[in-house]
Amino acid sequence: MKGKQLILVVDDVTVNRRILTRILKADGFDTVEADNGKAALEILQSGSKPIALILLDITMPVMNGYELLEKMNSLGLLPIIPVIVTTGSDDENAEVRSLECGATDFLVKPYKPDIVCHRVRSILRLCDNAALIGKLEIDRLTGLYSREFFYRHAQEILDANPNEKYDVLCSNIVNFKIINAKYGIHIGDELLKSIAKHDMECVGETGVCGRIGADTFVALRRRIPPRSQEEIGKQHAQNYKNAPIKNFVMQYGLYPVDDRSMPISDMCDCAQLALATIKHKYGVYYAVYDDSMRQSFLREHQLSEHLEQALAEKQFVVYLQPKHDTNTACIAGAEALVRWVHPELGFISPGEFIPLFERTGFISKLDRYVWEEVCIVLSRWIKEDKPLIPISVNASRADFDESDLIEFISGLTEKYGIPPELLHIEVTESAYTDNPKKIISAITTLRDMGFLIEMDDFGSGYSSLNMLSELPIDMLKLDMRFVQKGNDLAQTNNRSILGFIVSLSKWLQLPTIAEGVETEEDMELLKSMGCNYIQGYYFAKPMPIADFEAYMDKCMSKAPAESSAKHKTRRAPDDESQNGKPLVLVAEDIEGNRELLIDMLSDDYRVLSACNGQEAHEEIAKHRGELSCVLLDLLMPVMEGFQLIDLMKSEGTLEEIPVIITSEAGRDGELRAIHLGADGFVSKPYNAEVVEYYVRKAVNEREYRRIKKASHKG
Numbered sequence: 063m064k065g066k067q068l069i070l071v072v073d074d075v076t077v078n079r080r081i082l083t084r085i086l087k088a089d090g091f092d093t094v095e096a097d098n099g100k101a102a103l104e105i106l107q108s109g110s111k112p113i114a115l116i117l118l119d120i121t122m123p124v125m126n127g128y129e130l131l132e133k134m135n136s137l138g139l140l141p142i143i144p145v146i147v148t149t150g151s152d153d154e155n156a157e158v159r160s161l162e163c164g165a166t167d168f169l170v171k172p173y174k175p176d177i178v179c180h181r182v183r184s185i186l187r188l189c190d191n192a193a194l195i196g197k198l199e200i201d202r203l204t205g206l207y208s209r210e211f212f213y214r215h216a217q218e219i220l221d222a223n224p225n226e227k228y229d230v231l232c233s234n235i236v237n238f239k240i241i242n243a244k245y246g247i248h249i250g251d252e253l254l255k256s257i258a259k260h261d262m263e264c265v266g267e268t269g270v271c272g273r274i275g276a277d278t279f280v281a282l283r284r285r286i287p288p289r290s291q292e293e294i295g296k297q298h299a300q301n302y303k304n305a306p307i308k309n310f311v312m313q314y315g316l317y318p319v320d321d322r323s324m325p326i327s328d329m330c331d332c333a334q335l336a337l338a339t340i341k342h343k344y345g346v347y348y349a350v351y352d353d354s355m356r357q358s359f360l361r362e363h364q365l366s367e368h369l370e371q372a373l374a375e376k377q378f379v380v381y382l383q384p385k386h387d388t389n390t391a392c393i394a395g396a397e398a399l400v401r402w403v404h405p406e407l408g409f410i411s412p413g414e415f416i417p418l419f420e421r422t423g424f425i426s427k428l429d430r431y432v433w434e435e436v437c438i439v440l441s442r443w444i445k446e447d448k449p450l451i452p453i454s455v456n457a458s459r460a461d462f463d464e465s466d467l468i469e470f471i472s473g474l475t476e477k478y479g480i481p482p483e484l485l486h487i488e489v490t491e492s493a494y495t496d497n498p499k500k501i502i503s504a505i506t507t508l509r510d511m512g513f514l515i516e517m518d519d520f521g522s523g524y525s526s527l528n529m530l531s532e533l534p535i536d537m538l539k540l541d542m543r544f545v546q547k548g549n550d551l552a553q554t555n556n557r558s559i560l561g562f563i564v565s566l567s568k569w570l571q572l573p574t575i576a577e578g579v580e581t582e583e584d585m586e587l588l589k590s591m592g593c594n595y596i597q598g599y600y601f602a603k604p605m606p607i608a609d610f611e612a613y614m615d616k617c618m619s620k621a622p623a624e625s626s627a628k629h630k631t632r633r634a635p636d637d638e639s640q641n642g643k644p645l646v647l648v649a650e651d652i653e654g655n656r657e658l659l660i661d662m663l664s665d666d667y668r669v670l671s672a673c674n675g676q677e678a679h680e681e682i683a684k685h686r687g688e689l690s691c692v693l694l695d696l697l698m699p700v701m702e703g704f705q706l707i708d709l710m711k712s713e714g715t716l717e718e719i720p721v722i723i724t725s726e727a728g729r730d731g732e733l734r735a736i737h738l739g740a741d742g743f744v745s746k747p748y749n750a751e752v753v754e755y756y757v758r759k760a761v762n763e764r765e766y767r768r769i770k771k772a773s774h775k776g
């Protein structure tokens with residue numbers, strides 16, 4: 063008689079483990095417990111006790127459930143030991159994602175003893191059946207041949223018909239696990255049976271078919287003329303009109319048998335490879351094998367190995383590419399772009415490995431690594447008193463599936479003491495359209511915390527105007543293709559599309575950045591259209607951090623005109639010839655911007671400058687009586703403009719001295735300025751007339767306040 067089967071219960075919450083253990087023991091199982099994925103893995107690897115099934119919580123410290131599934135997968139344990147994931151009742155995504163990661167089923171908390179036992183028993187029964195499939199000639203459920211016997215019969219057919227043309231077909235039900243979970247295992251079984259029946263009818267007497275996995279079928283079939291995706295899609299409904307459910311999809315990989323010397327098992331592998339290339343592709347029903355698939359499969363396999371090690375060994379290197387202000391040509395920011403320096407394969411471009419990591423889920427780990435590297439750079443710049451510019455990092459769709467995204471990012475900026483405004487987050491347009499609710503809510507929170515959000519690849523997706531005006535974004539980054547359309551940007555068509563997009567963003571009051579700008583003509587054209595920032599080879603390619611720092615030093619040193627000292631005014635405010643002119647203070651951290659404002663004002667005003675809130679505060683204290691207005695950037699290191707305004711309020715200087723906010727033009731910048739009690743708002747890029755207008759107004763306002771105060775006293 064069989065001994066008691068052993069179930070591994072993995073959950074960090076003791077009470078949950080206790081409940082499950084009690085339920086399972088009462089039903090005749092033995093249990094062993096682990097309080098995180100790592101502990102569970104140790105139990106599995108020790109191999110001392112044969113585990114029949116795992117009940118796995120997803121959210122756990124040290125190693126979470128997804129990570130354990132990943133590990134089990136890479137160790138080849140997943141097909142052997144079934145895993146039931148336990149999730150909260152409100153987390154449908156976790157269910158889908160864990161099934162995609164290889165879990166067999168899921169259970170929703172709070173646990174109902176009957177359901178837990180029923181699920182565990184039926185899955186164990188299913189596994190017993192599956193184990194049997196390999197041993198029997200005929201699969202008991204469907205009546206098809208099992209793997210080895212399919213190979214044998216297929217070989218016989220090929221040998222007996224040397225002049226016939228054949229194809230090997232491998233097929234799979236899309237999201238079968240979800241169908242099983244949704245309709246129950248019984249309906250799932252019925253579906254498998256009806257597919258098997260159809261397959262047998264299809265190959266007829268001249269071919270053979272088999273089942274080689276839960277929902278994976280193979281067939282050797284006489285070659286028929288190729289059909290279009292559309293025809294196959296249409297045929298599907300017809301083929302399965304008697305199936306127990308209607309809304310399911312099959313995908314096929316096809317290997318044309320031209321080289322008969324190849325073992326049948328390899329032919330099936332090739333058909334499976336072809337099938338794998340269309341997994342997750344909506345509306346695509348079949349793919350035909352060609353040799354490039356094997357090449358890219360091997361390459362992907364190579365790239366997917368030892369990723370943790372690659373991270374630990376710092377094989378991933380962050381490059382920075384500058385973003386320049388279109389008007390001043392000054393450096394205004396940078397984008398962090400990752401490269402992979404592989405010990406054997408050499409330099410690999412993100413264009414190759416990012417899409418792969420996006421599919422396998424490793425991207426979230428890599429992104430977090432890049433974000434942290436960027437924070438380390440920024441914190442060093444702060445310490446070394448370097449000019450500070452924001453750095454943008456890329457966020458992938460998958461990053462938004464992690465429940466601790468917000469905590470992670472804010473944790474980083476806290477750990478490294480970085481004002482959130484220095485970290486811009488680029489989110490690609492299509493991510494917004496894919497999962498609007500989730501993304502919008504995460505991004506809104508991040509923005510509220512002070513991070514700036516850039517919509518990447520704008521124009522490549524399908525955001526509606528309606529949606530755009532409601533999205534929480536601070537900047538639009540034009541899709542590179544608009545700029546790059548074969549370098550014929552000057553062509554009327556492209557020009558008008560580009561112009562339209564730039565004016566659309568103006569209308570939305572969002573600054574724009576164009577990337578992929580390679581030539582002076584493109585740059586001039588974009589400038590004339592009013593595009594605010596430029597990123598592209600025209601200025602510089604992405605470069606290692608040390609090179610970028612040298613580049614930045616060079617840019618800063620030749621920033622506008624002859625100014626030398628880091629934050630000195632063009633003309634000393636106490637210069638004799640300046641007497642009688644009103645005194646204004648420019649508080650702005652980015653040197654290029656500061657210099658520009660000083661330039662615009664120094665003919666008519668005496669200008670003081672400060673490169674952070676604290677310096678500005680000192681200047682205000684020193685010149686309280688004579689200062690006519692302050693131009694204040696909200697986003698600065700050391701002390702932000704926001705904090706300075708609060709301080710001025712509490713010290714009573716805000717009542718006396720008008721403040722003009724000069725912040726980055728987010729859509730609600732002006733509104734925020736009003737709420738803060740500021741007297742004006744000018745957005746970047748600065749327009750000299752607008753700046754002069756507000757400063758003149760503010761200086762008059764200051765005079766008015768002074769006179770009023772004096773007359774009250776009098």
Ligand code: C2E
Nearest residue numbers: 399400412413416432456457458578579580597598599604
């Ligand atoms: P992206 O975010 O749209 O980045 C811009 C890409 O355009 C970069 O390619 C950059 O090197 C390239 N580029 C910039 N200026 C020019 C130019 O003037 N001409 C041309 N021909 N290309 C230019 P890269 O570095 O190869 O990155 C490709 C994509 O990989 C990125 O597109 C981004 O989607 C992804 N990626 C790169 N690093 C990361 C990362 O750390 N995390 C994530 N999630 N994705 C990343």
Ligand code: CA
Nearest residue numbers: 397456488518
């Ligand atoms: Ca980007």
Ligand code: CA
Nearest residue numbers: 518519542577
């Ligand atoms: Ca982009």
